[in-house]
Amino acid sequence: MDKLEFRVEKKKTFDVYNIRKDFPILSRTVHNKPLIYFDNAATTQKPKQVIETITHFYSHLNSNIHRGVHYLSQASTTEFECARRIVKSFINAKFEDEIIFTRGATESINLVAKSFASSFLREGDEIVISYMEHHSNIVPWYMISEQFGLKLKVVPINENGEIIFEEYEKLLSERTKLVAFVHISNSLGTINPIKEIIDKAKQYGAVVLIDGAQSVPHLPIDVQELDCDFFVFSGHKIYGPTGIGILYGKKHLLESMPPYQGGGDMILSVSFDKIVYNSLPHKFEAGTQHIEGAIGLASAIRYVQNLGLDNILNYELELLDYCTERMQEIPQLKIIGNAKNKSCLISFVIDNIHPHDIGTLLDLDGIAIRTGHHCTQPVMQFFKVPATSRVSFAFYNTKEEIDILINSLKKIIKKFN
Amino acid sequence: MESSDLLYQEIILDHNRNPRNFGELSNATHKAVGHNPLCGDYIELYLIVKDNVIVDVKFSGVGCAISKSSASIMTTILKGKTIEEAKQIFNDFHTAITSEIDKKIDTQNLGKLEVFLGVREFPVRVKCVTLPWHTFIDAIEKNS
Structure with missing residues (x-):
């Protein structure tokens, strides 16, 4: 099955900045930085309607x-x-x-x-x-x-x-x-x-x-x-x-x-x-x-x-493609999981930096990601890694947030080398 | 100082890049394995103890920068200490890093371990610092 099969015509009504206003938590700061919530596969944030x-x-x-x-x-x-x-x-x-x-x-x-x-x-x-x-x-x-x-x-x-x-x-x-x-x-x-x-x-x-x-x-x-x-x-x-x-x-x-x-x-x-x-x-x-x-x-x-699952899917795949592409800029970074058909989350490892150090340092930049074995220890054993870092997106995330993530990752690599 | 620099001080990053006493001791008198399956930190610790004095120590394994540098710095401290001295150092250290952030710490006893005080701001990372020390205690008690 090709990934394109999931892409359907996009409605013009999908306005992420407007949608973000529905999620009160997205306007808070963490460690004095605007919260960037990339841990949606663990749990999602709740709109004010809920x-x-x-x-x-x-x-x-x-x-x-x-x-x-x-x-x-x-x-x-x-x-x-x-x-x-x-x-x-x-x-x-x-x-x-x-x-x-x-x-x-x-x-x-x-x-x-x-x-x-x-x-x-x-x-x-x-x-x-x-x-x-x-x-x-x-x-x-x-x-x-x-x-x-x-x-x-x-x-x-x-x-x-x-x-x-x-x-x-x-x-x-x-x-x-x-x-x-x-x-x-x-x-x-x-x-x-x-x-x-x-x-x-x-x-x-x-x-x-x-x-x-x-x-x-x-x-x-x-x-x-x-x-x-x-x-x-x-x-x-x-x-x-x-x-x-x-x-x-x-x-x-x-x-x-x-x-x-x-x-x-x-x-x-x-x-x-x-x-x-x-x-x-x-x-x-x-x-x-x-x-x-x-x-x-x-x-x-x-x-x-109301948002439309088709709209959500299209937008989230855009985020996935954008982040995957931007991660190629970092030669020390390796993505774990390159399936042809992939949803909007990315597991990765970085040479010589343990995921927990990445997780703590990103957190200090206000970026919430998950690190560890993600309750899938056999997968970790298969790829011979003790743990990975994982970013997982939702329809309220933006490309600007991904830019901040990439900059932050580059800063961390510089710090460790 | 940014809080990232508070935890990841240059000395910690240095020990992470170039861990001291990294390897194995085939003639170890005491050995133990420390493992935190939740984060994947894994350490093997080798000691040679003669007449109650730690004459040599090495470690191997994988882990985050905090646990690896903690193991590395620990090995540099343990060499030449008696078992009782080493236990006392861990005792003081453990009390210090698990104390309230605003509590005044007597850093005199801590020596090089002072660099880890920043971990008090990151409670979930305390176990990364203590894993090598718990492994040390385990090695001593298991073989005594």
Whole structure:
């Protein structure tokens, strides 16, 4: 797939300087320098629309949802269920009750591992993941593999940071029961060919989970078109609050799966002899939910939809290209992850300067980046680096900010040599 | 002074570029490995201790400028010290770099280690400074 496929005609209405005004935090300073926030793959900043939605909820609507007969309870229930509908249409799920609210992508994956995999997979069954998974898409599978005698198979990557598709095909067999893949790598920026990955897995009848934590903020998602069985993402990476996430699952699968946690709201009736579980989606939503989180996430999705994911994508790819190009000016700098299809983040190393020193020195110039292994230690081992520095962009970043980054990096290199 | 210069003083950058006592000792009496998996800092420390005196010390490994220079400066200090003296130095040093920023420090005992006082402004980096010293303590206690 060529990168150009993602580029669509750009609308003239995308005005980054105006958009920045929606994000209060972007006008603050850090170490007496204007904040330059390049850590968007870790978490994104929140527009005032989201902040105001949450404030409004607590000022006017706060009440526990479901089963309440009073006015506020019904009003908050309406908002909460409306949030579910917004998520449903955002990723084009077929049914509303295919959308389960969780604490984040990590919990969504754990839910599938604990509920689906531990109930439906048998000793000797195989799970296929890739070398570039985030720890959250490795550890849950590792844990249930240990527990139930499943086999974990790992698809290798090449020097550009792309999965080797032929190797993936070789790992698939009748024993493959589940394939779990990251859509966009958080440490390399690679956009994986998930449509092809899903289609291939289906030929063997495997169930597929896609980790969309890094893709949902940047690419339009259509779960029906993808035909994945599970799709997970986190609210805070798409300009919404922390502590809220989504598990999309095909209805027939979710219906067949046992509950993940027991508690209030996930049951229809309880006696000491018999418990009847609630229907979807409530079966998987035990206890009081993160109500303002769900409503805040819906507000963030509306914000993104207003800007237009196509506009966002075009602009962010412009930032990616510009930064990649400007980084070529620095001979000591090496980019880790050069996939043909890449999202707007860049991991890099600089000769003889440890990422943590780069991170601290950039911070003193007001530039927030992430350094370390990015919860992808196998990727670090593959590229034989202990850690990388990572800049990750959002639609509110500018080329001027990238210029400041490049100057700052040049200054650091001078200081160290 | 810019705060970047406060942490990354020339002497630290110099020890980072040209670490002293870098290498291994095949006849070491004490050895230990220090590892911070979260940031990837890794140090191997070799000591030759005779009659309670550190007669030679070398280190190898990879790490940030702060941990590498801390290891390098540590080795220059340890040579010739008794175990008790070395432990006391780390004790004083540790107290100093984990103290409040505005607290007056008696720098007399610190000697060369004074260059690391800037790290007090960067709490997440304190562990970079202390990793080589913890590795030293580990080597001594493991083999005693």
